[in-house]
Every structure is written in C-alpha cells, then in structure tokens.
Amino acid sequence: MSLPAAILLSALAALAFTSLVPPLANLASLGLVGLAVGYVAACRFYPLRPCPACGGDSVQRSRGVFGGIRACPACAGTGTRLRRGVRLWQWLRRRTHRRR
Numbered sequence: 001m002s003l004p005a006a007i008l009l010s011a012l013a014a015l016a017f018t019s020l021v022p023p024l025a026n027l028a029s030l031g032l033v034g035l036a037v038g039y040v041a042a043c044r045f046y047p048l049r050p051c052p053a054c055g056g057d058s059v060q061r062s063r064g065v066f067g068g069i070r071a072c073p074a075c076a077g078t079g080t081r082l083r084r085g086v087r088l089w090q091w092l093r094r095r096t097h098r099r100r
C-alpha cells in the first residue's frame with residue numbers, strides 16, 4: 001500500500017470512528033441511566049439482600065471438630081443486609097433531617 005493511500009484510509013477510519021462514537025456514547029449513557037433506575041427501583045421494592053458473610057443462612061459454622069454454629073455477627077442472625085443504596089439513602093436522610 002502506498003503512503004497516500006494509507007493516510008487516506010486512516011483518515012476515513014478516523015472519520016467513521018468519530019461519526020460512530022456519539023451514538024455509542026448515547027447508548028452507553030442510556031444503559032447507565034437504565035441501570036441506575038433499576039437499582040433505585042430494587043432499593044425501593046427489595047431493600048434487603050442476602051447477607052454476604054453467611055449467604056443468607058444467618059448462622060456461621062465453625063470449622064472445628066465440634067461443628068458448632070452461631071448467629072452470623074455481620075447480620076446479627078437475620079440472614080439479610082440492607083442494600084448499599086438503602087443505607088446511603090438513610091444516611092442522607094439522617095443528614096438532612098438532623099435531630100435538634
């Protein structure tokens with residue numbers, strides 16, 4: 001390939017790229033907005049998630065020979081934790097509605 005042809009081709013590629021990117025960026029932001037809306041809806045209607053420490057079992061098993069179980073300290077034996085978004089929401093509400 002001769003040099004002018006290569007330059008022409010790369011210029012064409014750059015042109016195609018710039019014309020391609022804005023719709024892609026729109027699609028990406030639309031996807032992000034959709035994800036955010038979905039997460040807010042999940043926090044509103046399903047504020048709890050299974051405790052990551054015990055996987056929703058609400059107990060922790062010892063690995064020793066006695067095979068004991070105890071209430072999971074992370075979720076206090078409930079097996080559920082509040083979603084991060086809910087905790088952020090509650091933290092924001094505490095800040096805006098400060099007790100006097």
Ligand SMILES: [Zn+2]
Binds near residue numbers: 051054055072073
């Ligand atoms: Zn737990």
